[in-house]
Every structure is written in structure tokens, then in C-alpha cells.
Amino acid sequence: MDIALGRTGILVATVAAGLGVVSLVYSIVKESELARRQGRYFLVVSAVGLLLSSFAMEQALITHNFSLAYVVQNNSKETPLLFSITGMWSALEGSMLLWALILSLFVVAMVVVTRRYAEEKTTSWALVIAGTVLLFFVALMVGPANPFIHTVGAIPADGQGPNPLLQDYPLVAVHPPMLYAGFVGMTVPFSFASAALITGEDEGFWLQRTRSWTLLSWTALTIGIALGAWWSYQVLGWGGFWAWDPVENAAFLPWICATAFLHSSVAQQKRYSMRVWNYSLISAAFALTILGTYFTRSGVLQSVHAFSDSNLGNILIIFFAAVVVFAVALVAFRAEKMRAGRKVKTSLNRETALLVNNLLFSALAFVVLLGTTFPLLVQIASPEPVTVGTPYYDSFAGPLGLLLLFFMAISPVVPWRSSTFSEIGDRIKVPTVAMVSVLVLSVLSGEYRPDILATFALATFALTSAVYQIYRTTLSIGRKEGYLRGVFSKRNGGMVVHVGVALIAFALVSATSFGHEGEVRLERGQSAEFFGAKVTYLGVQNVVTPAKSSFEANVLVNGVGPFHPAITQFGTYTEAVGSPSVDVMFSKDVYLTINNAPNLASAHPVITIGVIIQPLISWLWVGAATMGLGAALAAFGYPQRRRKSGRRKEGGVHENLVGDPPLYGESPALSHQGYLG
Known part of the structure; x- marks a missing residue:
């Protein structure tokens, strides 16, 4: 019964996803309203099929149905209920089912949210792209990653149970689903961004639609990574929380790109600049989730987190290559239009700060990607195994992290217009005093190591800058709209995230240097x-x-x-x-x-x-929780009230004047709103 129901659900999901994509493409070409509606319905049916398959898998695990080979390998009669439930994502095939299920729910959410814009070609193209990704993953379960294979031979009386590391701590119920939600969620902004380029729509529109989606996925990925570090610390017995493991890096890479995107997308919203940057960053974030899936499920890299060897490697790397080619081709296709946007003025202003921010994040992503893939590249020329250790990552990631801490403190106080160093200096007096004080106290206490002094100083600088910004924002909004709206405004969300990052910096240097x-x-x-x-x-x-x-x-x-x-x-x-x-x-x-x-x-x-x-x-866990709270505030906090009168044009984009008192006397239309940075 479980096997039949599971297979039926996957078959329904695959056929429905395929019909949904075909119907939507037909509706675009023929401008058929009926085909458009059918395509959207088919995508919902695909999610229903995956829900049926997931129900069948969970029922088989909970009831210890050993006629299913997956249950034999990942369950036993003695397995507690919690770990029987989490057995669905304890091995390759079940994890693919969870991945596809979460992706299908995101696609359904896209269908629901875009119902008011359903007739637009951009919306249909976005669903075509997301539906194609869904079709790819459900099709894998029809063939090489089928979770509903019947046990060969006699049905055993008991199974071998989950991997010991997956039944030793309850975080297994939260960490993988949260990480998958962060990975899968990157499909949505990538789909809308690509659709906007295909149709030639003003790219600012897809940013408005997908900022919350990106923030949601980024938050899930942040929490997933933090929970993974906590799990490693609590379970593995080595006392650490991060080892630059290939699978850890696979989760970190899309997080880096999404973080850079959430910062630089503001420049496109405000000044119509950095358009190529933004599409490239969100495409990289999505593509790197596919590459991370390859690392985890192909067996090409040795990791305590990786699944066993499988025959999915070639399929996943081909799909990754297809995504990269598709994204590059779209940029080339729309290159002239994208270059028509406003150029970044390399003066002392917010745009320049965001550009430097992007360069630093890109350098960090390159360092991590090179270190992760280098053993694979070496294997092509030599059979001798090669590993890239922690010293490599620390030697590059450390200085880049310090620079990011500095710009994290500076960027929010730099205005969009050109300014002077003395003007910026006036705005960072309080953080500078705090930074110098901590530096002096550290030296007086006997600490002379430059890397530790720099981390303490810059973390203090970033922390004080963020708290001071929260204070100013709360006062400026609170005087006119009430202090509750001021404290819980979207504009404070990014600064709360910065507070969390600074706390993590203190924790990292303290735990690794003074332990x-x-x-x-x-x-x-x-x-x-x-x-x-x-x-x-x-x-x-x-x-x-x-x-x-x-x-x-x-x-x-x-x-x-x-x-x-x-x-x-x-x-x-x-x-x-x-x-x-x-x-x-x-x-x-x-x-x-x-x-x-x-x-x-x-x-x-x-x-x-x-x-x-x-x-x-x-403080590491407190910092991670603070980042999550800040992201939630940026997404769901009180928005800035807007005036009815007045619209102005900045670099080709019309913007409503915001009613919130701006920071540091900036133009109200250009004050930042609820973004991470």
C-alpha cells in the first residue's frame, strides 16, 4: 500500500509538473487564457502528488514497513518515533523527496501570490522556470533516486536503523528541513529575475516582488547553517562548530551570494544601478544550491555530512552547467538594455560602498569555492587524493571578514549623494570612540596579537554603529509615528542583523583564540x-x-x-x-x-x-538568533509611511517619498528601508 501510494504520488507529480510547464509555455506563445489557468492548476496538482508520496513514506517509517527497502536501511523497530519521522531525510532518496516537496510548496506559493498578476507574461515565465526546476527533481525520483523500491528477497523482521549521528540529537528534525528551505527558496527570485530578462520587463519590478522571497530563503539558510554548527558542536564530540567541510561550504556559498544580493539590490531600487550585479548574484545563489546538491549527493567529496555514493553526480553537474549557461546567455541577450542603467559613481557615497561590499563577498565566495573544488580538479590530473585544510580558508577568509566588518559599520551611514571624509567622520564618532576604547583595554589587559585586536576593534565598531543606527531610527520615527513603530520598523531589521554578526565575530575569536x-x-x-x-x-x-x-x-x-x-x-x-x-x-x-x-x-x-x-x-548562538530576528523584522516590521504627494525620479526610477524622517538629513526618497545593510 505504501509503495503503491508513494509511486503513484511521484508519477502524478512528474506528469503534472511536465504538463504545467508545457501548458504555461503554450499560453505564452498562443496567449491562451485557458492554457495559463491549466498550467497553474497542474503545478498545484504536482504538489499534491508529492504530499501523497511524503505521507506514504512517513507512514512506512512510522509503521516499520520493511517491505520498503528505504525503511530497512534507515529504520528499525527500536527507532524512537521522532527519529522514525526524520528518517525520511536521513538518506539520499528520502532527502530528495523532502527537497522536491519543499520546492513544490514554494511553487504553489508562487501560484497563489501571483494570482493578481496571472495574465502577465513575466509571471508565466517565472512559473515555467520554477516548474522546470521542480520537474527536474521529481523526475530524479522516477529513476535514479526512487525512494519507493521494494525490498529484494524475503522481507526482514527488522531494519538496521538510521545512521547513529542522525538519531543522537533532536535537531535532525529541524536543521535539514530549514537548510533545504533556504536552498529551495532561491528558486523563486531566480525564476522572477530570469523571467524579467526574458520578457524585457523593467528589472526593478522583479526586485519588488522577490525581495521578501529572498529574505525568507536567506533567513532559513542562516538559521539552517547556525543549527548545523550547533548540532556539530553538541553531537560530534570534537568541541568545534565549523571545519570548512565541503558540505558546510556548499551551504555557505549560496548564503554569501544571497547576502551580497540583499545589500546591492537596494542600489537598483534606489538608483537603477548594479543591475548586472544583482541578476548575477541571485543566479549564482541559485546555481550554487544545485552545486551543493551535487557535492552532497554524488559522493565525490568526503564529508561527515555527505550521503553515500550515488549515480546522481553526472545528472546534477549537467543540470548545474545548464543553469549557468542559461543565466549567462540571458545576461548576454539583454546586455545592451542592462548597460543602459545608471552607472555607479565611484565617489564617497552609498553606491560605492555597496560595490566594494559586493567585491568583498565575491572574493570570499571565490576563496571558498576554489578550496572546495580544488581536490576535484586535482583528481582529473592525478589519482592521489588532495585535501584543502582550515589554514587555507582562515588565511583568506579572516582578512576578508575583517574588511566586511568595517564596511558593515560604514555603509549604513554613507549617504547616497557624494560626501566628504569629514562628514562621514562626524557620523561615526560614537562607534569610533567605542572601538578605540576596546582596543586600548585589550592592549592594557595584555593582548598584543594583531588579528585578535583587529577583530575585537572592528566587531565593536560594527556593533556600536548598528546600535547607534537603531537608536537614531527609533527616535526619528518614534517622534512622529510612535516609538513602538520606531523600534519595530523594517528599517531597523538590517541593523539588528548587523548586531548578530558582530556578536558572532566576538564569539568566534574568543572561542578559537582563548580556549x-x-x-x-x-x-x-x-x-x-x-x-x-x-x-x-x-x-x-x-x-x-x-x-x-x-x-x-x-x-x-x-x-x-x-x-x-x-x-x-x-x-x-x-x-x-x-x-x-x-x-x-x-x-x-x-x-x-x-x-x-x-x-x-x-x-x-x-x-x-x-x-x-x-x-x-x-554568544555564537545568541548572535545567530539575533540575525534571524533582524531578518524577520526586515520582512515583517512596520513599514515606512508614505506621503500621498510628491514623486521624484532618481536615476530613471520613480519613487514615492517616504514619510519617515531620514537619517542624517538624507533625501527622504533615498533613505534605506528594511534591507540587510
Whole structure:
């Protein structure tokens, strides 16, 4: 029943997606209203088919239907309900089903949101492009990534269960879906941007339509990446949260491009400039999600996050190449029209700051992409495996990150019109004083390392600048519209995101530069001091559940606890997995692992406990949460009130005058609104 329902749903989704794309293309060519309506309905039917398939898969996992091969490989009778549910995205085929399901829901949302513009060619072309991407992914499940394959031979009495790392922490229920939503969501702005170029529509219109879509996808991707770092920190037992792993990089790359786009798109909205930049950035963000899918699901790169080898690699890389060729061809096709836009004036103004911002983000993306793909390029010429380690990334990403912190603080105070250095200096007096104060205090406290001093100084500069901007915006809006609208205005959203980034910068440099790692050997009842943490060993215990068997230590940290670092064995997996335990404090974390279990047959059994001190690492999660809140505020906060009278033209674009008092005396029509930067 589950297999039949699942296969039927995928078949319906594939046929409906194909018919939807064909009908919409026919409606464009023949200007057929009936075909346009049918095409939109077919795309909705495709989503219904994927919902049926997802229901069938979840039912098979929850009921332990071992007639389905996927359930045998990723479930067992002892698997807890939560991890049975998350088993759908615990392996290649199920993850493709989740990917396609989320994409289909985005396409349905496009159909619903664009119902008022349904007759426009641009809208139809956007749905054609998004529908084609959906058709590609559902077609994969008809062939090489079919999740509904019947078990070969006799149906086993039990399955082997999920990968141990996927049943050791509840974040598996949130992190992958959130990351997929961020990836898949990039399809929407790419579809609208490409459609606008195909039809020759004024590109400013697609920016208005897709800014919220991009912000939504960016937020999901940001939260997904942060949750992945948290999961790695809490589960893997190495005490870290980011290792420049190829699959981590695959998620980071589209995030970089989307972040740059959210900043520079303002220049196109305000001044009709940076048009090629914006289409290139949103196309790169989408294309890199496809490349990330290739990295994860082809088996070409070794990663703790990657799925096993599959035959999807060639198909995915061909699709990635097709996307790149399509985007480049569209830019070439509309090159003359796009060059007709206003050129960036390289003077001391906001446009120049956004241009430099784009160059820095592009350089960072290039560094990460080169480091990720270099082992693959080397394999073409040599069979010897090559890896690119953390020192490579740190040596380039560190300086680029510092420059981005600087421009993150400067860009919001630079006006759109040309200005002078003295004028900018007046606007950053408060952040500069704060930065110099932190720099002096750091030196007086004995810190002389240039990289750490620079990070602390620039993070303080960026943080103070953002807080000061929030204060000014709240006052300026609050005096006329009420302070509630001022605090929760869209215009404050980007600055709240900047606050989160600054907090993350403090956490990163503190945890990586001032931490301590070691181990203590203790008998039961003994204590040991480790860089201010008193570790007391109370003994061990075995904890057995139907799903796992754990050997746990009972440990106090500064008299608080007990904490339970463990060694755990899951189901049929013979290899044990270390499970850390963390004492979370505001100023630091104390991270505990069992490095060597005691010999309980000995007269004086000794346990070796790994201890890692992580200063300010909790600020990393606070910073990520702050970024998410800022993005939500930028998307859903109070908008600026507009006057009925007055329209002015800036660089070819008409803009309504905004009623909010502008920052630093800028023209009201040019004050920034709810963007990330």
C-alpha cells in the first residue's frame, strides 16, 4: 500500500509538473487564457502528488514497513518515533523527496501570490522556470533516486536503523528541513529575475516582488547553517562548530551570494544601478544550491555530512552547467538594455560602498569555492587524493571578514549623494570612540596579537554603529509615528542583523583564540582543576533503552551537575559513538567527553575525561538568533509611511517619498528601508 501510494504520488507529480510547464509555455506563445489557468492548476496538482508520496513514506517509517527497502536501511523497530519521522531525510532518496516537496510548496506559493498578476507574461515565465526546476527533481525520483523500491528477497523482521549521528540529537528534525528551505527558496527570485530578462520587463519590478522571497530563503539558510554548527558542536564530540567541510561550504556559498544580493539590490531600487550585479548574484545563489546538491549527493567529496555514493553526480553537474549557461546567455541577450542603467559613481557615497561590499563577498565566495573544488580538479590530473585544510580558508577568509566588518559599520551611514571624509567622520564618532576604547583595554589587559585586536576593534565598531543606527531610527520615527513603530520598523531589521554578526565575530575569536583543550585522569570521587573549571568524577553507569546502549560518566563542574558525557551504541551498528556533555555558561562553556573509559575490573579504575574550555561560545548562538530576528523584522516590521504627494525620479526610477524622517538629513526618497545593510 505504501509503495503503491508513494509511486503513484511521484508519477502524478512528474506528469503534472511536465504538463504545467508545457501548458504555461503554450499560453505564452498562443496567449491562451485557458492554457495559463491549466498550467497553474497542474503545478498545484504536482504538489499534491508529492504530499501523497511524503505521507506514504512517513507512514512506512512510522509503521516499520520493511517491505520498503528505504525503511530497512534507515529504520528499525527500536527507532524512537521522532527519529522514525526524520528518517525520511536521513538518506539520499528520502532527502530528495523532502527537497522536491519543499520546492513544490514554494511553487504553489508562487501560484497563489501571483494570482493578481496571472495574465502577465513575466509571471508565466517565472512559473515555467520554477516548474522546470521542480520537474527536474521529481523526475530524479522516477529513476535514479526512487525512494519507493521494494525490498529484494524475503522481507526482514527488522531494519538496521538510521545512521547513529542522525538519531543522537533532536535537531535532525529541524536543521535539514530549514537548510533545504533556504536552498529551495532561491528558486523563486531566480525564476522572477530570469523571467524579467526574458520578457524585457523593467528589472526593478522583479526586485519588488522577490525581495521578501529572498529574505525568507536567506533567513532559513542562516538559521539552517547556525543549527548545523550547533548540532556539530553538541553531537560530534570534537568541541568545534565549523571545519570548512565541503558540505558546510556548499551551504555557505549560496548564503554569501544571497547576502551580497540583499545589500546591492537596494542600489537598483534606489538608483537603477548594479543591475548586472544583482541578476548575477541571485543566479549564482541559485546555481550554487544545485552545486551543493551535487557535492552532497554524488559522493565525490568526503564529508561527515555527505550521503553515500550515488549515480546522481553526472545528472546534477549537467543540470548545474545548464543553469549557468542559461543565466549567462540571458545576461548576454539583454546586455545592451542592462548597460543602459545608471552607472555607479565611484565617489564617497552609498553606491560605492555597496560595490566594494559586493567585491568583498565575491572574493570570499571565490576563496571558498576554489578550496572546495580544488581536490576535484586535482583528481582529473592525478589519482592521489588532495585535501584543502582550515589554514587555507582562515588565511583568506579572516582578512576578508575583517574588511566586511568595517564596511558593515560604514555603509549604513554613507549617504547616497557624494560626501566628504569629514562628514562621514562626524557620523561615526560614537562607534569610533567605542572601538578605540576596546582596543586600548585589550592592549592594557595584555593582548598584543594583531588579528585578535583587529577583530575585537572592528566587531565593536560594527556593533556600536548598528546600535547607534537603531537608536537614531527609533527616535526619528518614534517622534512622529510612535516609538513602538520606531523600534519595530523594517528599517531597523538590517541593523539588528548587523548586531548578530558582530556578536558572532566576538564569539568566534574568543572561542578559537582563548580556549583550552586537555584531559584529566580521575578515579571515582577525585577532582581536578582545569583552567578555572573544577571537574569532579562521581562514577559511571550503563543506560539501556530499546534504541541504544550508553556508557555514561557522572561529572560535576564547579559543583554543578551532574553532566553525562557518554559512549553510545545504536541498534545494529557495532561502532560506538561518543556523546559530549556541555556545561553552558554566559562567559564560557565547559565541554566534556570520555576519552578513555575506565577498566571496571581494576582495583582503582581510572577514567580519562576530555575537557575543552570555550570562552563566549554561547554568544555564537545568541548572535545567530539575533540575525534571524533582524531578518524577520526586515520582512515583517512596520513599514515606512508614505506621503500621498510628491514623486521624484532618481536615476530613471520613480519613487514615492517616504514619510519617515531620514537619517542624517538624507533625501527622504533615498533613505534605506528594511534591507540587510
